[in-house]
Amino acid sequence: MTKTLLEIKEFKMHFHTDKGVVKAVDGIDLSVNEGEVVGLVGESGCGKSVTSLSVMGLVPTPPGKVEAGSIQLAGRDLTRLKRREWRQVRGNEVAMIFQEPMTSLNPVFTVGSQMIEAIRQHRQVGKKEARHRAGEALREVGISRDSILDEYPHQLSGGMRQRVMIAMAMVCEPKLLIADEPTTALDVTIQAQILDLMRRLNQEKGTAILMITHDLGVVAEMCSRVVVMYAGQVVEEADVNTLFSNPKHPYTAGLLRSIPQLDKRSDRLYSIPGNVPNPRQMPTGCRFAPRCEHVQSICLDREPPLFHITTGDHTSRCWLHGTEKEDVDRDSSRDVVRS
Amino acid sequence: MLIPVLIGMSIITFSIVHAIPGDPAKAILGEKATPEAVAQLKESMGLGKPLFIQYVDYVKGILSGDLGTSFITKTSVAEEIGPYLAATMELSFAAMVIAVFFGMNLGILAAWRHNTGVDYTAMVIAIIGVSVPVFWLGLMEQWVFAQDLSWLPSNGRIDARMGFEPITNFYFIDALIQGDFVAFGDAFRHIILPAVALGTIPMAYIARMTRSSMLEVMRSDYIRTVRAKGVSEFLIIYKHTLRNAFIPILTVFGLQMGLLLGGAILTETIFSWPGIGRYVYEAINNRDYPVIQSGILIIAFIFVMINLIVDLLYAWIDPRIQYGKE
Ligand SMILES: Nc1ncnc2c1ncn2[C@@H]1O[C@H](COP(=O)(O)OP(=O)(O)OP(=O)(O)O)[C@@H](O)[C@H]1O
Ligand code: SF4
Numbered sequence: 001m002t003k004t005l006l007e008i009k010e011f012k013m014h015f016h017t018d019k020g021v022v023k024a025v026d027g028i029d030l031s032v033n034e035g036e037v038v039g040l041v042g043e044s045g046c047g048k049s050v051t052s053l054s055v056m057g058l059v060p061t062p063p064g065k066v067e068a069g070s071i072q073l074a075g076r077d078l079t080r081l082k083r084r085e086w087r088q089v090r091g092n093e094v095a096m097i098f099q100e101p102m103t104s105l106n107p108v109f110t111v112g113s114q115m116i117e118a119i120r121q122h123r124q125v126g127k128k129e130a131r132h133r134a135g136e137a138l139r140e141v142g143i144s145r146d147s148i149l150d151e152y153p154h155q156l157s158g159g160m161r162q163r164v165m166i167a168m169a170m171v172c173e174p175k176l177l178i179a180d181e182p183t184t185a186l187d188v189t190i191q192a193q194i195l196d197l198m199r200r201l202n203q204e205k206g207t208a209i210l211m212i213t214h215d216l217g218v219v220a221e222m223c224s225r226v227v228v229m230y231a232g233q234v235v236e237e238a239d240v241n242t243l244f245s246n247p248k249h250p251y252t253a254g255l256l257r258s259i260p261q262l263d264k265r266s267d268r269l270y271s272i273p274g275n276v277p278n279p280r281q282m283p284t285g286c287r288f289a290p291r292c293e294h295v296q297s298i299c300l301d302r303e304p305p306l307f308h309i310t311t312g313d314h315t316s317r318c319w320l321h322g323t324e325k326e327d328v329d330r331d332s333s334r335d336v337v338r339s
Numbered sequence: 340m341l342i343p344v345l346i347g348m349s350i351i352t353f354s355i356v357h358a359i360p361g362d363p364a365k366a367i368l369g370e371k372a373t374p375e376a377v378a379q380l381k382e383s384m385g386l387g388k389p390l391f392i393q394y395v396d397y398v399k400g401i402l403s404g405d406l407g408t409s410f411i412t413k414t415s416v417a418e419e420i421g422p423y424l425a426a427t428m429e430l431s432f433a434a435m436v437i438a439v440f441f442g443m444n445l446g447i448l449a450a451w452r453h454n455t456g457v458d459y460t461a462m463v464i465a466i467i468g469v470s471v472p473v474f475w476l477g478l479m480e481q482w483v484f485a486q487d488l489s490w491l492p493s494n495g496r497i498d499a500r501m502g503f504e505p506i507t508n509f510y511f512i513d514a515l516i517q518g519d520f521v522a523f524g525d526a527f528r529h530i531i532l533p534a535v536a537l538g539t540i541p542m543a544y545i546a547r548m549t550r551s552s553m554l555e556v557m558r559s560d561y562i563r564t565v566r567a568k569g570v571s572e573f574l575i576i577y578k579h580t581l582r583n584a585f586i587p588i589l590t591v592f593g594l595q596m597g598l599l600l601g602g603a604i605l606t607e608t609i610f611s612w613p614g615i616g617r618y619v620y621e622a623i624n625n626r627d628y629p630v631i632q633s634g635i636l637i638i639a640f641i642f643v644m645i646n647l648i649v650d651l652l653y654a655w656i657d658p659r660i661q662y663g664k665e
């Protein structure tokens with residue numbers, strides 16, 4: 001029996017700026033089970049980072065504001081935490097690594113001192129013991145020379161820094177690791193190494209991973225389940241095989257078509273026409289309608305809910321997969337309809 | 340780097356001093372002196388020689404620790420200048436402490452409470468601070484706190500009636516050595532007003548630079564990482580952010596200390612503070628060349644030393660900066 005570790009329900013994070021309200025995350029549902037690797041994909045600006053930062057309580061408020069919903073971590077609602085309580089969660093129960101390894105470590109402190117700080121923040125151990133644990137955590141990520149503890153970040157390559165970031169994130173053995181595009185800034189061979197490393201940590205330590213990326217290749221390689229986001233909402237969710245073999249939402253289908261393929265030669269790479277909607281002025285009706293080739297009149301009128309596709313846990317936010325009647329009949333709290 | 344700067348400074352001070360209109364011999368002997376007496380005095384003061392020779396003599400003197408002899412008191416400047424120097428250093432140090440402590444904390448507070456009433460208030464204080472002239476602030480302080488409210492003394496370093504016997508001429512140190520806490524307290528009360536007058540402008544500049552530098556660092560990725568570790572807000576600000584924001588703050592500090600030394604002359608005059616500033620000020624009135632030259636040279640020397648220390652601090656704060664390894 002798998003237990004749910006993270007459960008985000010109808011969560012809305014809006015930014016109140018001088019130029020209007022940015023609905024960066026506008027009612028998303030997402031769950032991660034213990035030990036599971038879940039992919040979160042979508043185009044730039046769709047709200048992936050805001051979602052993940054919300055789980056860490058790292059969205060600056062103001063301008064950000066939780067408008068609705070909850071984020072449950074092991075049964076506790078994070079949106080209600082006080083500042084002190086947040087500090088117990090961060091780095092301890094949930095840890096995070098970021099896209100930019102080059103700038104994510106403090107340039108004026110040694111690797112060792114930054115790792116020791118992470119350990120001593122949550123564990124009652126002496127400096128010496130913490131240093132020992134830091135060395136061990138670095139060996140786990142494949143850095144065996146102890147001298148690195150006394151080196152400064154600028155002395156390391158990008159791949160090395162990302163390893164250090166992972167070691168630092170893992171040092172208190174969090175139940176969930178959030179990786180926000182951890183390999184985007186690295187070159188291909190290093191990317192593969194880092195992904196390998198993360199997969200090994202997942203298997204050996206049972207750490208659940210929420211993998212944020214816009215690279216479907218990464219998803220195929222790492223994840224068991226995928227959540228696709230578009231304009232602040234979840235538009236499709238499925239296990240990874242179903243999603244790749246049988247994408248339902250026209251946006252997901254478009255994303256899949258835009259992956260370059262070695263076996264099929266084509267002169268031009270497919271890309272979804274049009275642009276992401278302005279987050280300050282979302283279209284009424286389906287948010288993907290202006291770019292969708294299957295658009296019908298209802299799409300422009302009414303926002304589609306998440307419909308259950310007949311097979312298992314596959315959901316899609318598209319009028320092609322359900323009817324208005326079902327929407328009216330939808331079960332009380334969740335925005336999900338069974339068909 | 341230090342040596343060419345010091346040579347340049349010695350040339351500049353020498354030239355400025357000799358460009359001051361007026362004749363020292365006439366100044367000493369008075370308007371009614373006979374031309375012969377004036378010429379004779381000039382000769383004995385070494386002013387008859389060509390300028391270049393005078394300069395060489397002057398530099399030779401400095402190198403052997405001889406700063407010349409005052410035309411007026413006839414004592415060696417090197418001997419005489421000690422207490423004045425100590426007074427100036429004590430005042431400047433106090434002003435510096437005020438500037439750094441209040442400036443940085445004001446800037447940190449403003450950055451931490453960015454775009455709130457606290458931020459706006461702090462920045463209004465800083466804007467007023469950079470634009471208020473030292474002499475005006477000094478006179479206002481004297482008027483309000485010394486005259487009107489009689490809270491604090493407005494003149495001198497210590498109450499003369501205490502009969503305080505200095506040893507090193509740094510009164511705070513001396514008072515501690517002697518275990519004389521009454522004198523310590525009195526010296527403390529005396530230094531407050533002039534130190535505040537002198538420290539206000541650098542305080543305001545440091546506050547502004549601290550704020551903008553802190554804001555920039557706070558937005559950086561690595562501060563987000565620190566926060567993601569669960570580190571407390573206090574350590575995020577005072578350990579991680581401040582250390583990174585320090586370089587530009589330090590630059591402003593170095594520049595402001597130069598201006599502070601200049602401001603010291605004005606402040607000393609207003610508060611009858613017996614420092615280098617007053618010493619040189621009186622020397623200028625008397626055309627006492629050796630005193631003027633040495634006074635200015637010493638102030639310039641202190642300025643260079645402060646900037647040298649600032650440069651060393653850069654490398655200590657930021658491991659990416661390494662001198663001599665470029
Ligand atoms: N502090 C903020 N203030 C105002 N708007 C913000 C803020 N942070 C994020 N946003 C907005 O929220 C939206 C979602 O941003 P987010 O960073 O989550 O996108 P993303 O999916 O991670 O994109 P990318 O792939 O480029 O990282 C964007 O429109 C962005 O402009
Ligand atoms: S609801 Fe309509 S516009 Fe939106 S994705 Fe489905 S078909 Fe396209």
Ligand SMILES: [Mg+2]
Nearest residue numbers: 048049050180
């Ligand atoms: Mg992002």
